[in-house]
Every structure is written in C-alpha cells, then in structure tokens.
Amino acid sequence: MNPTTKFECMLVAIFAIVLLLVRPLGTYMANVMEGKGTAVRLGKGFEQLLYRVCGIDSRQEMSWSRYACALLLFNTLGALVLYLLQRLQHLLPLNPQAMTAVSADSSFNTAISFVTNTNWQGYSGESTLGYLVQMSGLAVQNFASAATGMGVAIAMIRGFARHTTQAIGNFWVDLVRSALYILLPLSVILAAFLVGQGVIQNFSAYQHVATLEATTQTQTLPMGPVASQEAIKELGTNGGGFYNANSAHPFENPTPLSNLLEIVALLLIPFALTHTFGRMVGDTRQGWAVLIAMIVLLAAMMSVGFVSEQGGNPLLAQLHVDQGASALQAGGNMEGKEVRFGVANSALFATITTDASCGAINSWHDSFTPLGGMIPLLNIMLGEIIFGGVGAGIYGMLVMIVLTVFIAGLMVGRTPEYLGKKVESKDVKMAMLYVLIFAVSILCYSAWSSIAPYGASKVGNGGPHGLSEIVYAFTSATGNNGSAFGGITVNNYWYNTTLGLAMLIGRFLMIIPMMAIAGNLAAKKIVPPSAGTFPVYTPLFVMLLIGVILIVGALTFFPVLSLGPIVEHYLMNAGTTF
Numbered sequence: 001m002n003p004t005t006k007f008e009c010m011l012v013a014i015f016a017i018v019l020l021l022v023r024p025l026g027t028y029m030a031n032v033m034e035g036k037g038t039a040v041r042l043g044k045g046f047e048q049l050l051y052r053v054c055g056i057d058s059r060q061e062m063s064w065s066r067y068a069c070a071l072l073l074f075n076t077l078g079a080l081v082l083y084l085l086q087r088l089q090h091l092l093p094l095n096p097q098a099m100t101a102v103s104a105d106s107s108f109n110t111a112i113s114f115v116t117n118t119n120w121q122g123y124s125g126e127s128t129l130g131y132l133v134q135m136s137g138l139a140v141q142n143f144a145s146a147a148t149g150m151g152v153a154i155a156m157i158r159g160f161a162r163h164t165t166q167a168i169g170n171f172w173v174d175l176v177r178s179a180l181y182i183l184l185p186l187s188v189i190l191a192a193f194l195v196g197q198g199v200i201q202n203f204s205a206y207q208h209v210a211t212l213e214a215t216t217q218t219q220t221l222p223m224g225p226v227a228s229q230e231a232i233k234e235l236g237t238n239g240g241g242f243y244n245a246n247s248a249h250p251f252e253n254p255t256p257l258s259n260l261l262e263i264v265a266l267l268l269i270p271f272a273l274t275h276t277f278g279r280m281v282g283d284t285r286q287g288w289a290v291l292i293a294m295i296v297l298l299a300a301m302m303s304v305g306f307v308s309e310q311g312g313n314p315l316l317a318q319l320h321v322d323q324g325a326s327a328l329q330a331g332g333n334m335e336g337k338e339v340r341f342g343v344a345n346s347a348l349f350a351t352i353t354t355d356a357s358c359g360a361i362n363s364w365h366d367s368f369t370p371l372g373g374m375i376p377l378l379n380i381m382l383g384e385i386i387f388g389g390v391g392a393g394i395y396g397m398l399v400m401i402v403l404t405v406f407i408a409g410l411m412v413g414r415t416p417e418y419l420g421k422k423v424e425s426k427d428v429k430m431a432m433l434y435v436l437i438f439a440v441s442i443l444c445y446s447a448w449s450s451i452a453p454y455g456a457s458k459v460g461n462g463g464p465h466g467l468s469e470i471v472y473a474f475t476s477a478t479g480n481n482g483s484a485f486g487g488i489t490v491n492n493y494w495y496n497t498t499l500g501l502a503m504l505i506g507r508f509l510m511i512i513p514m515m516a517i518a519g520n521l522a523a524k525k526i527v528p529p530s531a532g533t534f535p536v537y538t539p540l541f542v543m544l545l546i547g548v549i550l551i552v553g554a555l556t557f558f559p560v561l562s563l564g565p566i567v568e569h570y571l572m573n574a575g576t577t578f
C-alpha cells in the first residue's frame with residue numbers, strides 16, 4: 001500500500017470511529033453534567049458521600065467569580081502536592097531505581113505542567129520518577145486537570161444556555177462528575193485494550209537483559225504501570241509520557257492498532273463535546289456547525305503536514321541518494337520517525353496531537369521538514385481550538401465565536417447576537433483579552449530567550465531552526481500542549497521557570513476572562529430571533545468562523561513564522577545553510 005493510500009485509510013478509519021461516537025457520547029456527557037441519566041443514578045450515593053466528606057453543598061450553584069476561585073484553589077493545592085511528591089521522592093516507597101529527589105526548579109515546572117493539563121516534561125520519566133510519583137502525582141493530575149477543563153467548558157456552555165441568572169454551576173460537582181462518570185470509565189476501557197495490545201502494566205523491578213550485539217553487555221528495560229497512565233494521557237489530552245520517547249516507545253505504543261486507538265482517544269471527548277454543547281443550548285445544529293469548522297481546519301492541517309513529510313528533502317534526489325517515486329525519497333522524510341509507523345502515521349499523529357492540545361508524540365517534530373514542523377506549531381498558535389484539549393477546545397472555540405458574531409454584526413450593521421444573547425462591548429473586550437494574553441506570553445518569552453545568553457545558549461541549532469525550537473517551546477507551554485520540538489536543553493533554571501510561568505498564564509489567566517464572558521452572558525435576557533438575526537449554523541457562518549480563526553492566528557504569528565520555518569523552507573530548497 002502506498003503512503004498516500006495508507007494516510008487516506010487511516011483518516012477514514014479515525015473519522016468513522018469518532019463520528020459514530022460523537023452523538024451517543026455527547027448526549028451521555030450532557031446528561032451527566034446536568035445530573036441526569038442511569039450512570040448518575042447508580043453513582044449518586046458515592047457522589048453524595050464525596051460531597052459530605054469534603055463539606056460541599058452540591059445544591060448551591062456559584063457565580064462566575066466564585067467558580068473561578070474554587071478552580072484556582074483546587075489547582076493550587078494540586079500543584080503543591082505534586083511539587084512535594086517530587087521533592088520527597090527519595091523517601092517514598094515504590095521507587096525501583098532508588099531515584100533521588102527532583103530539583104526545585106524541575107519540580108516547579110512539572111507540578112505546574114501537569115496541573116495545567118500541559119504535561120510538558122524536561123526530563124526522562126523512566127529515569128527520574130518512581131512508580132508512586134508517576135501514579136499518585138502525574139496520573140492523578142491527568143484526571144484532575146482534564147476534569148477541570150471539562151468543568152470550565154460546561155460552565156461556559158451554561159452561560160450561553162441560561163438567562164437572567166448569576167449562577168453557572170458548581171465547580172466541585174462538575175469536577176466530580178467529569179472524573180467519576182466520564183474520564184474514569186473510559187480510561188478503564190482504553191487501558192484494557194492497550195494491555196491487550198502489549199502495553200505493559202506492572203510494578204516489577206527494572207529488567208536487565210543481554211543485548212544482541214554482545215552477551216557481555218546489558219540493557220536496562222524500565223517497567224511500570226504504563227497502560228493506566230497511557231489511557232488517561234490520551235483521553236484527557238494530557239500527553240505526559242511514562243517514557244521519554246513517549247508514544248514512540250514500544251512499551252507505550254507497540255502496534256498499529258494501539259496507535260489507532262490512541263489517536264481516536266485524543267479526539268473522542270473533544271469531538272463529543274461539540275454535541276454536548278448543542279444539546280445543552282437546546283439546538284444541536286450549533287454543535288454540528290462548530291464540529292464542521294473544526295474538521296475543515298483539521299483536514300487542511302493534516303493534508304499540508306502529510307504532503308510536506310512525504311515529499312521529504314528535494315536535495316537528496318539531486319544527490320542521487322534515493323531514486324524513489326517522483327525523484328523524491330520513496331519513503332518520505334523518515335528522520336526521527338519509527339519505521340513501524342512510517343510517514344503517514346507520524347504526520348497524522350503530530351497533527352492531531354497538536355490539534356487536540358495533547359503533548360503525546362510518536363515521532364520527533366524537530367526532524368520534520370520545515371513546513372511539516374510548522375503545522376504542529378501553527379495548530380497550537382491558532383489557540384488549540386481545532387478540537388483542542390478536553391474542555392479547553394470547546395471553550396476556546398466559543399470565545400472565537402463571540403469574536404465572529406461581533407464581526408458579522410459589524411458587517412450587517414446590527415447588534416451582534418448568538419443563541420439569543422446580545423454580544424456587547426464587555427464580552428468582546430474579554431474575548432480580545434483572552435487572545436492577547438496568549439500572544440503576549442508566546443512572543444515576549446520567545447524574544448527574551450532568543451537574545452539572552454542564558455536562553456540562546458541552550459539551543460542546539462542556529463538560524464531559523466533554532467528560533468523555531470525556542471518559539472515552539474513557549475507556544476507549547478502557553479497553549480498547554482506539552483509536545484516539544486526538541487533540539488533545546490530545557491531542564492535548567494531559566495527554561496523550567498519561564499516555561500512554568502507560561503503554562504500558568506496560558507491556563508488560568510486565559511480562563512478568567514473566559515469565565516467572565518460566561519457570567520455576563522448568563523445574566524442576559526434571551527432576545528427572540530428576528531428577520532435580521534444572523535443565522536449561526538449555516539455554511540456561511542462556518543466559513544466566517546474559520547476565516548476569523550485563521551486571520552487572528554496569521555496576523556499575530558505570521559512574522560515569527562516567516563523568520564522560522566518559512567525562511568528555513570526556502571533555505572532548504574536552495575541548498576543553503578544558515
């Protein structure tokens with residue numbers, strides 16, 4: 001099977017599976033978050049017990065400011081616990097390699113990373129963290145950060161669905177229901193499938209085996225509870241790998257089927273949340289319009305990424321290194337890729353993991369062609385809204401919808417409306433603040449690191465590729481993605497600190513204006529549609545939404561992309577090095 005056919009077959013399989021599950025899972029999640037359905041009835045006793053133990057009144061709903069305060073308190077405590085677990089690791093059990101305490105700056109970075117659903121790792125997991133820290137620290141935060149994102153998304157949806165009220169839900173109830181009824185059951189199912197494919201799940205000591213090269217040499221094979229962490233890593237769009245090689249490691253992702261399952265898991269909940277949105281606002285057409293806009297952007301990014309990687313480096317053909325099809329490398333650009341996945345699965349995984357705000361990787365983005373590497377970077381720069389992270393994708397898209405209807409209103413000379421709510425100056429100001437915070441964090445930290453000797457000296461490459469490495473790191477951190485371009489030493493005081501701060505900015509400083517929009521919308525009255533109301537579920541609106549997303553991203557980041565991957569592409573074709 002040629003690479004293009006393989007790519008197309010993978011796309012068909014992924015979209016077929018996910019689209020079949022969108023409606024039932026989206027409906028199930030809407031029922032769960034509204035306190036309905038069989039699952040909630042069966043688990044009600046345990047759920048209420050949790051509230052009593054924690055002293056929570058589940059019947060009391062919150063304003064947007066109280067909701068945000070509860071969210072910040074919970075995540076602050078989570079970061080503190082994870083920080084202490086790393087610092088005290090040498091005193092804890094289930095530490096098979098007698099691993100030492102993690103440094104203060106690395107512990108800070110990792111604690112912030114997993115609490116913000118970024119899951120950036122500046123260290124090798126199998127040689128740095130013991131089993132207890134992996135499970136009670138990282139895996140727990142994988143659930144908690146994903147549930148936090150889902151809670152915020154549901155609160156935002158309530159802002160559109162409700163009227164003349166200050167209440168947008170109860171953070172503690174949303175958190176518990178997201179984890180208990182959605183994330184936990186799905187993770188158990190996926191983990192069982194992954195174990196069946198060969199992903200390891202044990203507490204064994206690390207194994208020392210003789211190598212094939214010489215019987216006198218040995219290799220250490222790390223063991224551990226990998227499948228359980230792998231499942232929530234993908235379903236929660238977290239991305240932190242048990243191993244440094246992440247989903248390229250055969251213990252995390254051993255077969256083509258496990259690779260397919262992991263890709264499906266990345267998209268499953270973000271896809272379904274669009275239908276949840278439609279159900280909760282009482283008009284499923286709105287959910288389908290958002291879903292179609294996301295799919296169009298996803299398909300475009302995947303196509304460019306695959307073509308760039310399959311084409312490879314044209315200079316190799318001129319040197320007669322490979323006389324494959326069309327005078328290009330027959331297998332495409334295979335540098336940094338696993339042979340068992342090839343170009344098609346690698347380009348597909350790289351595009352989807354950055355579209356879904358997940359840092360999982362099965363190939364090394366630093367080894368992609370300039371334009372192939374630009375696609376993962378651009379995916380994050382667009383705001384991680386092409387499905388995005390669990391919860392974060394849909395609430396980021398709703399912010400873009402606020403901007404879109406505002407622009408549409410200016411076009412027709414009417415006060416913009418969405419779902420019967422007038423979008424006014426306060427809503428637009430908060431939406432623009434959301435967009436500006438994201439851009440300022442990426443560009444300012446990248447510029448600083450590019451000129452300061454303590455930042456620039458840690459980059460392994462000069463010229464445009466080195467700039468791409470720095471920009472990708474801060475884009476991944478601020479976008480709460482967590483994937484790395486590579487080629488840059490980040491486990492040091494400067495990058496651990498600044499990347500940690502960028503993660504905090506990209507998560508919580510962006511959540512606050514978004515929550516303010518939700519609270520403001522919930523307090524408004526519903527305006528009946530009129531003949532002049534702009535329809536927000538038509539192909540025209542979908543095209544306008546896509547246009548606004550691309551324009552905002554292009555105007556903000558085109559200059560830095562021009563200095564990085566775009567100029568590198570022309571240098572490559574010219575056979576010039578910087």
